Amino acid sequence: MKNIVILILCISSHCLAQLPESFLCRKEAINFINGKSTVKNLNWVKQRNDHNSFQVFRAQIHFNEWIELKTDLKFAPAISFFNEKKYTDYKLNSNCELLTSTSGVLDIFQNELVDTSKDFTSKDLQKLVGSGKSGIIYLYSPKMTYSMTEFSRIKKGLMKSGYALTALMDPYVDPQVTATFAKSLDLQFKGRRMASLDLYMMNGLDHYPTLFFYSNNKLYPHKLSGIHDEKNIKNLLAQWKAELK
Amino acid sequence: MNKLLIGILPIFVSSSSYAQCIAPVEYVKFTGVAAQPESNGSVTLGTYSRISPDGKFVLRSIAGSHTSKVTLNEIFTNTNGKKLARSYNTRMDNEAFPVQGTWRYVVDPGGDHYQPKEILNKQKDARKSFNGGINGFYTAAAELPSLDPNSIKILSLSGPTTSNNEATELTTAVVYLKKNSSGQYEFDKESKRTSICGNLKNEKMFTMPMISVDGTEFSAVPTSPANGKPSSRIYKLEGANCILDDDLGFITAKTIFGFARDGKKAPVIFMGNSVMDSEEVGKKINVSGVHYYDRDLKKSFYIGDRSTDLQVDAFPGATKDGRIIVGAKWKEIQKDVPVEQSGYVIMDPFQSESMRKLPDHMRPKKCITRSEVAAAEKEQAGIYGLTFSENQSNPVSGSAATNR
Numbered sequence: 001m002k003n004i005v006i007l008i009l010c011i012s013s014h015c016l017a018q019l020p021e022s023f024l025c026r027k028e029a030i031n032f033i034n035g036k037s038t039v040k041n042l043n044w045v046k047q048r049n050d051h052n053s054f055q056v057f058r059a060q061i062h063f064n065e066w067i068e069l070k071t072d073l074k075f076a077p078a079i080s081f082f083n084e085k086k087y088t089d090y091k092l093n094s095n096c097e098l099l100t101s102t103s104g105v106l107d108i109f110q111n112e113l114v115d116t117s118k119d120f121t122s123k124d125l126q127k128l129v130g131s132g133k134s135g136i137i138y139l140y141s142p143k144m145t146y147s148m149t150e151f152s153r154i155k156k157g158l159m160k161s162g163y164a165l166t167a168l169m170d171p172y173v174d175p176q177v178t179a180t181f182a183k184s185l186d187l188q189f190k191g192r193r194m195a196s197l198d199l200y201m202m203n204g205l206d207h208y209p210t211l212f213f214y215s216n217n218k219l220y221p222h223k224l225s226g227i228h229d230e231k232n233i234k235n236l237l238a239q240w241k242a243e244l245k
Numbered sequence: 246m247n248k249l250l251i252g253i254l255p256i257f258v259s260s261s262s263y264a265q266c267i268a269p270v271e272y273v274k275f276t277g278v279a280a281q282p283e284s285n286g287s288v289t290l291g292t293y294s295r296i297s298p299d300g301k302f303v304l305r306s307i308a309g310s311h312t313s314k315v316t317l318n319e320i321f322t323n324t325n326g327k328k329l330a331r332s333y334n335t336r337m338d339n340e341a342f343p344v345q346g347t348w349r350y351v352v353d354p355g356g357d358h359y360q361p362k363e364i365l366n367k368q369k370d371a372r373k374s375f376n377g378g379i380n381g382f383y384t385a386a387a388e389l390p391s392l393d394p395n396s397i398k399i400l401s402l403s404g405p406t407t408s409n410n411e412a413t414e415l416t417t418a419v420v421y422l423k424k425n426s427s428g429q430y431e432f433d434k435e436s437k438r439t440s441i442c443g444n445l446k447n448e449k450m451f452t453m454p455m456i457s458v459d460g461t462e463f464s465a466v467p468t469s470p471a472n473g474k475p476s477s478r479i480y481k482l483e484g485a486n487c488i489l490d491d492d493l494g495f496i497t498a499k500t501i502f503g504f505a506r507d508g509k510k511a512p513v514i515f516m517g518n519s520v521m522d523s524e525e526v527g528k529k530i531n532v533s534g535v536h537y538y539d540r541d542l543k544k545s546f547y548i549g550d551r552s553t554d555l556q557v558d559a560f561p562g563a564t565k566d567g568r569i570i571v572g573a574k575w576k577e578i579q580k581d582v583p584v585e586q587s588g589y590v591i592m593d594p595f596q597s598e599s600m601r602k603l604p605d606h607m608r609p610k611k612c613i614t615r616s617e618v619a620a621a622e623k624e625q626a627g628i629y630g631l632t633f634s635e636n637q638s639n640p641v642s643g644s645a646a647t648n649r
Binding site: 046047142143144145146174176177181203206207222223224225226227228232235236239 | 383
C-alpha cells in the first residue's frame with residue numbers, strides 16, 4: 001500500500017501564523033487563492049517584514065507546490081504560486097482586480113545551478129518522508145564551517161539513536177569548492193545538492209547546518225539550525241517524533 | 246524671477262542638507278592576493294566576516310588557498326583615492342572573532358588575544374597579548390562598558406562544547422585587564438565559566454548566540470520555546486539571568502548587533518534569503534540580502550542594491566557610525582559585459598530603498614554623514630594605537646603590509 005505523505009501539518013501549539021485581519025484587498029486575495037488552490041485552510045508561515053506594513057506569508061499546498069502572499073495596508077497584494085518548473089505571479093490593482101500575471105523559473109531550478117535529474121528534489125523528499133522511517137535531512141555548506149566540521153559527530157550520534165541521515169549540500173556553492181574544503185578537513189562525506197522546492201520555501205538555505213526531521217510519513221514543520229550537543233538534539237527529536245505520531 | 250527663485254530654493258536646500266551624507270552604497274574591490282581567483286575561477290570571500298567599529302578592518306575565516314586560514318583584511322584608500330581591500334595573514338584558526346565594541350583585540354578560538362596593530366605589522370609572526378576567555382561553539386566576546394580608564398573587562402559568551410555530551414547551556418566568563426606602568430593593558434585575572442539563563446528553565450537551550458557590542462545583551466534562537474515557534478530573540482543579560490527583550494518572530498541567520506544611537510536600542514542585522522523580482526521580466530531570483538531590524542520601530546528593512554545582482558555573505562557587520570559592511574559579489578558592467586567583482590559593500594541603511602519608504606516621522610535619520618564616519622575612525626585609531634596618513638586611511642605605524 002502506498003504511504004500517504006503529509007509534508008507540513010498544523011500541530012497543536014505549533015499552528016502557524018494566521019493572515020492579518022486587515023490588508024488591502026484581503027477578501028479578493030483570499031477568494032483568488034481559494035479558487036486556485038485545491039487545499040483549503042492553508043497553514044501560513046510568516047516570513048520577515050520588509051518594511052512598515054508590508055508582510056510576506058508562505059503556505060504549502062502539496063509537495064512541490066507552494067504559495068506566497070505579499071500583503072500591505074496601502075498596496076494591493078501580490079500572489080505567487082511555485083513549483084520546481086515555474087512560478088506564476090499574480091498582481092491585483094488598487095480596485096482589487098487581477099492586473100497581470102507573469103511566469104518564470106526560480107534561480108535554483110535553472111539548469112546551470114542544479115540538475116533535477118541528479119540533485120535532491122521534492123520528489124526525492126516525498127519518497128524519503130514517505131518511507132515511514134524517522135530521519136534527519138542535514139544541510140551543510142563550506143560557507144559555515146561548523147556545518148562541515150561537526151558533521152561526523154552529529155551523524156554518529158543520530159545513527160546511534162536509530163535515525164537515518166541524508167546530507168545535502170548548499171546549492172549555491174560550487175561542489176568542487178565544497179569537496180576541496182571537505183578534503184582540507186579530512187572529511188569523507190559527500191552529499192547531493194539541495195534542489196527541493198519544499199526545503200527552499202521552508203528557508204532551509206538561510207543558515208548551515210540546518211536540520212529537518214521526518215517521521216511517520218510526515219515532515220516536521222520547523223527546522224533546527226545551528227550546532228547543538230547530542231543530548232539536546234536527541235531530546236528535541238524525541239519530542240518532535242512524539243508530535244508526529 | 247521670484248517664481249524661479251521659489252522653484253530653485255527647495256532644490257538647493259534639499260541638496261545642501263544631503264551634502265554631507267555618505268554614498269548610499271559603496272563598492273570596495275579586493276586587491277592583491279585577496280583578489281586572486283581559486284582554481285575554479287572564483288574569488289574567495291571567506292566566512293564569519295566580522296567588521297571593525299570604524300569599518301576599516303574585516304576579520305574573516307576560510308580565506309582561500311592564497312592566504313592563511315584567517316586573514317585581517319584592511320579597507321584602505323589608494324593614492325588615486327579609490328577604496329580597496331587587502332589581506333594580512335594571521336596565525337589564527339577558523340572562527341576567530343574580535344572583542345566587539347572596541348576591537349582592541351582579535352581572538353583565536355584557542356583564546357590567544359592579538360592586537361590588530363601587531364598583526365598589521367608582523368602578520369603570522371604577531372605575538373599574542375595574552376590567552377584567556379572561554380571557547381566552544383559560537384564564541385563571541387565584547388568589551389563591557391567601564392568608567393575606569395585603568396581597567397578593562399571582556400565578556401565572552403559561548404555555546405555547548407563537543408567534549409561534553411551533557412546538554413549545556415550558554416556560558417559566559419569575564420577576563421579582567423589592568424593598565425601597567427607603561428600604560429599598556431595586561432592580563433589580570435579571569436572569572437570562572439558561568440552557565441546563564443537558568444531563569445528561563447525549559448527555554449534555556451539556544452543555538453546561534455551572538456553577543457551585543459557592549460556585552461549587555463545577546464541574540465539567539467531557543468531550541469525548545471514554550472510557544473513551539475523557534476525564532477530569533479534578543480535577551481538582556483542581568484547577571485546570570487536572561488531577560489527576553491525582543492522577538493523577531495521568525496528564524497534568521499546569525500543575528501549581529503550594531504551600535505545603539507542616542508538612547509535608542511541597538512539594532513540587529515542579519516542575512517536572509519528573499520525571493521524577489523529580477524530586473525529581467527518573468528524571472529525571480531533568490532537574493533541573499535542584509536536585513537536591518539530596528540528594535541524601537543520593531544520593523545526589519547532589506548538593505549541592498551538591486552541594480553548590481555548583489556550576493557552577500559552571511560555575516561554583515563555594523564560600524565559605530567551605523568554603516569553596514571558585508572562581503573559580497575556583484576556585477577560590474579565593463580564594455581557592456583557584466584563582470585563579477587568580489588570585495589565589500591558599504592551601505593547606509595538610512596538611505597536604503599526600504600527605509601526611505603517610511604513616513605518621515607518614523608525614519609530614524611536621513612543619512613550617515615561624513616563627519617560621523619570621521620569621528621568613528623578617529624576614535625578607533627586611538628584604540629588601535631595606529632596613526633593614519635593624510636587621507637585617514639592607510640596605517641603608517643610600521644605596517645609590514647600587504648598583498649602577500
